[in-house]
Amino acid sequence: MxxxxxxxxxxxxxxxxxxxxxxxxxxxxxxxxxxxxxxxxxxxxxxxxxxxxxxxxxxxxxxxxxxxxxxxxxxxxxxxxxxxxxxxxxxxxxxxxLDRATAEMSLLLLLMAARRAGEGERLLRAGKWRGIAPTFLLGHDVAGKTLGIYGMGRIGQVLARFARGLDMTIHYHNRTRLPPGLEQGAIYHERAETFLPALDFLSINAPGNPSTTGWLNAARLAQLKPGAIVINTGRGPIVDDEALIAALKSGHVRAAGLDVYNNEPDIHPGYYALENAVLIPHLGSATxxxxxxxxxxxxxxxxxxxxxx
Missing domain, CATH: 3.40.50.720 (NAD(P)-binding Rossmann-like Domain)
Structure with a gap:
């Protein structure tokens, strides 16, 4: 049975x-x-x-x-x-x-956060769009920017392949370095202290376990380049919600794209009021x-x- x-x-x-x-x-x-x-x-x-x-x-x-x-x-x-x-x-x-589908979601969130797509859709659906102007909802290019992947396993490697197609430079932080054939030119960082300051985008693709819980805390967020964008399709508990919300409010983190959360589906209510947070209901493998x-x-x-x- x-x-x-x-x-x-x-x-x-x-x-x-x-x-x-x-x-x-x-x-x-x-x-x-x-x-x-x-x-x-x-x-x-x-x-x-x-x-x-x-x-x-x-x-x-x-x-x-x-x-x-x-x-x-x-x-x-x-x-x-x-x-x-x-x-x-x-x-x-x-x-x-589910490697490719989840990597696609990481890329989707990266582009949505960079181009302020969530804000634009909410504005349009609310009937508040009044036409374009040279400074209307300006986002940022991704071409030529640096993507850091925390957790360069199967999903991270697929994401890196996608991002290279957008002319992004790839850095990664893992417990161990990959063989050159899997790195495909990505730059390895043994320590988060050298990894985080180099990034325009941080994508979290690591597994959930005691060693990764709370990894993205206030101290590590402070090490990110001002204006960096954070993406999480790995595990919700890897992120300290209070710290990320504070960084989004201050502008130190320009935007975030999240598909996974602590305490799903009862996520931290602080995210709901943030225009610079793209929030997806755990759809990474949902094809x-x-x-x-x-x-x-x-x-x-x-x-x-x-x-x-």
Whole structure:
């Protein structure tokens, strides 16, 4: 029995129904742990996503029949991995298939923030546009500017390739340096202290873990070049919200483009009043092609976990 917590794409659902007896909860909004646990009788696999917070308490309350939890995501921060391991429950996720879509979102946010597209759309929709003028909503070119990528993994490398097409210079900060063939001329910084002052744009593409939580704090924001633009499609907790909001208000950070947040969907209310913040509701992998591929990869993980050793 496969328990699916949220609505999934028809093609993925059809495969799931062909391979398993399916019980679909179709949750909308906040995760309902009581509803999940009430539906777990006879279940051997669960397909969830990042909105579903599997704490140690929830995992320990699952029936012994549950053998695998697959998540419609790369990240597993919403799953207590230690509790799952202690129960012998395997975890499956979906790396690799969403790299391009997420990099596209990084590029979209970069361009929107640089060209003040969010401000322009809000003005137009409010019926306040009165025509153009030489100084109307002036943004900034991206050609010839420096893009810094914090987290030069698969997504960061795709973003770097896109940005080179816009004639941007690429710098990056990683725990380890990439081989020259993957760097493709990008400039490596071992330390954030040399990385941040060089940048016109900072794109956060790092994974979420204790070492990256709160990485972009007030001290590191102060190291950015005045007027730099910050993009985050990595993980919300990497950014100190209070510090970024203060930097946006002061103008030290010219603009920000955000797709991920702390405490989603209840994000820091300070962002809403900022005209220089482009806010997207976690759509980094939200294409039909990518979400279909993620669903199939999750089902592959479930199949492998339930197969005899």
């Amino acid at each position: 496969l328990l699916i917590t949220r609505e999934i794409l028809p093609e993925v659902l059809a495969r799931a129904q062909a391979e398993h007896e399916v019980r679909a909860l179709n949750m909308v909004g906040p995760f309902d742990a009581a509803k999940l646990l009430a539906a777990c009788d006879g279940v051997d696999a669960i397909l969830c996503n990042t909105a579903d917070k599997f704490t140690a308490g929830i995992i320990n309350a699952l029936p012994p029949s549950v053998k695998v939890i697959a998540t419609y995501s790369v990240g597993t921060e919403h799953l207590d991995l230690a509790a799952a391991a202690a129960r012998g429950i395997k975890i499956a996720n979906t790396p690799g298939v 039909i092609e990518t979400r279909t591929a993620m669903g199939h990869l999750a089902l592959d993980g479930i199949k492998a976990a339930l197969s005899p050793p």
